[in-house]
Amino acid sequence: xxxxxTQGAPVAPEPTEASTPVGRRAATALGRVARHxxxxxxxxxxxxxxxxxxxxxxxxxxxxRLLSEAFGTPSRINATLxxxxxxxxxxxxxxxxxxxxxxxxxxEGSFVLGGLTASVIGSQMAxxxxxxxxxxxxxxxxxxxxxxxxxxxILRAWWGVDEVVTTLMxxxxxxxxxxxxVQSFFLxxxxxxxxxxxxxxxxELPALAPPGQTxxxxxxxxxxxxxxxVWMRYSTLGFExxxxxxxxxxxxxQGLRVKTVLATALIGAGVIGGxxxxxxxxxxxxxxSEGFSANFGFTGIAIALLARFNPIGILVGAILxxxxxxxxxxxxxxxxxxxxxxxxxxxxxxxFAVAVFTxxxxxxxxxxxxxxxxx
Amino acid sequence: xxxxxxxxxxxLSVPLVLAALGGAIHRRSGTVNIGLEAHMxxxxxxxxxxxxxxxxxxxxxxxxxxAGALSGxxxxxxxxxxxxxxxxVGLGYNIVMFGVIGYVxxxxxxxxxxxxxxGLQRMPKLVIPGVADVPxxxxxxxxxxxxxxxxxxxxxxxxxxxxxxxxxxxxxxxxxxxxASASLGLRTLAIRDGAGxxxxxLAALGGxxxxxxxxxLFNENMTAGRGYVALAAFYFGRSKPLPTALAxxxxxxxxxxxxxLQTVGGFNADIISTLxxxxxxxxxxxxxxxxxxxxxxxxx
Numbered sequence: 001x002x003x004x005x006t007q008g009a010p011v012a013p014e015p016t017e018a019s020t021p022v023g024r025r026a027a028t029a030l031g032r033v034a035r036h037x038x039x040x041x042x043x044x045x046x047x048x049x050x051x052x053x054x055x056x057x058x059x060x061x062x063x064x065r066l067l068s069e070a071f072g073t074p075s076r077i078n079a080t081l082x083x084x085x086x087x088x089x090x091x092x093x094x095x096x097x098x099x100x101x102x103x104x105x106x107x108e109g110s111f112v113l114g115g116l117t118a119s120v121i122g123s124q125m126a127x128x129x130x131x132x133x134x135x136x137x138x139x140x141x142x143x144x145x146x147x148x149x150x151x152x153x154i155l156r157a158w159w160g161v162d163e164v165v166t167t168l169m170x171x172x173x174x175x176x177x178x179x180x181x182v183q184s185f186f187l188x189x190x191x192x193x194x195x196x197x198x199x200x201x202x203x204e205l206p207a208l209a210p211p212g213q214t215x216x217x218x219x220x221x222x223x224x225x226x227x228x229x230v231w232m233r234y235s236t237l238g239f240e241x242x243x244x245x246x247x248x249x250x251x252x253x254q255g256l257r258v259k260t261v262l263a264t265a266l267i268g269a270g271v272i273g274g275x276x277x278x279x280x281x282x283x284x285x286x287x288x289s290e291g292f293s294a295n296f297g298f299t300g301i302a303i304a305l306l307a308r309f310n311p312i313g314i315l316v317g318a319i320l321x322x323x324x325x326x327x328x329x330x331x332x333x334x335x336x337x338x339x340x341x342x343x344x345x346x347x348x349x350x351x352f353a354v355a356v357f358t359x360x361x362x363x364x365x366x367x368x369x370x371x372x373x374x375x
Numbered sequence: 376x377x378x379x380x381x382x383x384x385x386x387l388s389v390p391l392v393l394a395a396l397g398g399a400i401h402r403r404s405g406t407v408n409i410g411l412e413a414h415m416x417x418x419x420x421x422x423x424x425x426x427x428x429x430x431x432x433x434x435x436x437x438x439x440x441x442a443g444a445l446s447g448x449x450x451x452x453x454x455x456x457x458x459x460x461x462x463x464v465g466l467g468y469n470i471v472m473f474g475v476i477g478y479v480x481x482x483x484x485x486x487x488x489x490x491x492x493x494g495l496q497r498m499p500k501l502v503i504p505g506v507a508d509v510p511x512x513x514x515x516x517x518x519x520x521x522x523x524x525x526x527x528x529x530x531x532x533x534x535x536x537x538x539x540x541x542x543x544x545x546x547x548x549x550x551x552x553x554x555a556s557a558s559l560g561l562r563t564l565a566i567r568d569g570a571g572x573x574x575x576x577l578a579a580l581g582g583x584x585x586x587x588x589x590x591x592l593f594n595e596n597m598t599a600g601r602g603y604v605a606l607a608a609f610y611f612g613r614s615k616p617l618p619t620a621l622a623x624x625x626x627x628x629x630x631x632x633x634x635x636l637q638t639v640g641g642f643n644a645d646i647i648s649t650l651x652x653x654x655x656x657x658x659x660x661x662x663x664x665x666x667x668x669x670x671x672x673x674x675x
Contacts, residue, residue, distance in 0.1 A: 055483060172649060173656070177649060350466065351459060
C-alpha cells in the first residue's frame with residue numbers, strides 16, 4: 001500500500017523479429033509506429049481544434065500556419081531541429097529505461113541538473129584548450145545527470161522500492177537544489193531573473209549552420225540514438241534489458257542480472273538526460289536560468305511511448321514535438337494565439353499515447369454476452 | 376510570533392489537506408492520482424469566476440467542487456476505461472489542464488496569468504469569540520475559513536467511511552486486489568471512478584481554498600506544485616486520513632516557516648520547499664527496505 005508494488009513500463013514494446021533484413025524491419029517498424037502514434041496524434045489535433053474553434057479561431061488556418069512555421073523555410077527547419085535536440089535526448093533516456101521495465105519519470109531532474117552543471121563548469125572555461133573546454137562541461141553534466149538517478153536506481157534494484165514516485169520526487173528535489181545553488185553560489189550579477197553566468201565562447205557547442213540555432217548537440221543526440229538502437233539489439237546487456245522488461249520474474253529465474261539491469265536502466269536514463277541538459281545549456285541557451293527545462297523530460301516520455309521505444313519512431317516523434325515547440329513560439333507573432341495551445345496538443349498526445357483503444361473489441365464482447373444469455 | 380507562524384501554517388495546510396485526502400481516497404482504490412495539481416487549479420479558477428459572477432463564496436466553492444468532480448471523472452475514465460497508465464495520464468492531464476487554462480485566460484479573459492475577478496466574495500473568517508484571545512489555541516482554531524472546518528470534519532468522517540461502510544470496504548478491497556474484487560462481483564471500475572470523482576472534487580476544493588481564501592484572485596501559477604506536495608503527503612501518511620492530514624500540517628508548517636524565514640532572511644526558500652519530497656523518498660525507502668526483508672524472511 002505504500003507504493004512498493006512495482007510497475008512495469010506503461011506500454012509494451014513491439015516484439016523484435018530475429019532475421020528479417022534491416023531495411024524491411026525498419027519499414028515495418030515505421031508502419032507500426034505510424035499505426036500506434038496515429039490515433040493519439042489525430043485525437044490531440046481534434047481536441048486542439050475544438051479548443052481553437054470554441055475560442056473563435058479557424059483550426060485549419062492555425063494548423064496550416066503551424067506547419068509552415070515549422071517546416072516552411074530552411075531557417076524555420078533549422079529552428080525546428082534546434083527545438084528537436086533536447087527532447088531527442090530525453091526521449092532516448094526514457095526509452096532506455098522503459099525497455100528494461102524501469103518506469104522512470106526523473107529524466108526531467110537529470111536534464112535540469114546536467115544543464116546547471118554544464119553551465120557552471122562552462123562559465124569557467126576561459127583558459128582551457130578548445131575541445132577540452134566543451135568536453136569538461138559535458139562530462140560534468142553526464143555525471144550530474146547520473147547522480148540524480150543513483151538513489152532511485154539503487155532503491156529499485158536492490159529493495160524493489162517503487163521508482164515512479166522516487167524519481168518524481170527527485171525532480172522536485174533537484175529543482176529546489178538547483179534554485180538554491182544558483183541563488184547562493186552561481187548568481188550572475190546584474191541579471192533581473194536568477195540565472196548563472198553565460199558559458200565562455202569556447203565552451204559553446206558550435207552551430208551546424210550559423211546563424212541558425214541548431215548545434216552539434218543534435219549530432220550528439222543522433223549518435224546516442226543510434227548507440228541506443230545498436231546496443232539494445234546486439235549487446236548482451238541490451239538483450240537482458242529487453243528480457244527483464246518483458247518478463248522480470250522469468251528473467252530472474254533464468255539467472256539474468258535483474259538488479260544490474262534495473263540499476264543500469266535508471267542510472268543510464270539519468271546519464272542520457274544529463275548529457276541532454278548539458279547540450280541544451282552549451283548549444284542553445286548558454287546558461288542556466290529558472291525554467292531551464294520546458295517540461296522536456298515529460299515530453300521525452302510522451303515521445304518514447306508514442307514510438308513504442310523504436311529508434312526511428314523516437315526520431316520522428318522528437319521532430320514532431322520539436323516542430324510544435326518551434327512553431328508555437330513564433331506563430332503568435334502572426335496570429336493572436338496564446339502559445340499554451342501547444343501544451344494542450346502535447347499533453348493530449350501524452351495521455352492518449354498510453355490509452356488502449358478497444359472499441360472494436362467492445363462489439364465482440366457484446367456478441368459474446370448475447371451468446372451466454374441464450375438458453 | 377509563534378501564534379502568527381502557527382496560524383499561517385494552518386491556513387497554508389488547508390488546501391494541502393483537501394487535495395491530499397482526495398488523493399488518499401483515490402490511492403486506497405488503487406490509483407495514484409498525479410493530476411491533483413490540475414484539479415486544484417481548475418477548482419481555483421472556477422471558484423473565483425463563479426464567486427465573482429454570483430457574489431457568493433459558497434456558490435463559487437460549490438461550482439469549484441462540481442468542476443473538480445467532473446475533471447476527476449474525466450481523468451479517471453481514461454485510466455479505467457482506456458487502460459491508460461495512471462502516472463502518464465496524470466502527468467499529461469496536468470500539462471493539458473494548465474495549457475487549457477493558460478489559453479483560456481489569454482484568449483477569453485484577455486489577461487496573462489493573473490485574473491482579478493470583479494465582485495469576488497472571499498470566504499469569511501470565522502472568529503470564535505472568547506477563544507480568539509487565548510494564546511496558541513486562538514491562533515489554531517479562530518479566524519479560519521469554512522474550508523478549514525470542513526477539513527476538521529472530513530478527517531474523522533473519511534476515516535470512518537473507509538473503515539466501517541460498505542463503500543469503504545469495497546473501495547479498499549478494490550485497491551488491495553482488483554481481480555479478486557471483480558471475481559466477487561464488485562464493479563471495480565465504477566468504484567475506482569467514484570474514488571476519482573471524490574479525489575477531483577476534494578482537490579478542487581483545495582484550489583478554491585487558495586483563490587477564495589487569503590488572496591481573492593486567480594493566478595495560473597497559484598497552486599505552485601501543491602498538488603505534488605499533496606501527493607507526497609498521502610504517500611507520507613500511507614493514505615490514511617489522519618496521518619495524511621498530519622503530514623499536510625507538517626508540510627504546511629514548512630511552508631509557513633519558509634515564508635517567515637524569507638522575510639527574516641538568512642535561509643533559502645528553495646531548500647525548505649524540497650523537504651516534503653525528501654521526506655517521501657526517505658519514507659518510501661524505509662518501508663520498502665523493511666518490507667523487502669520481511670518478504671524475504673516469509674519466503675525462506
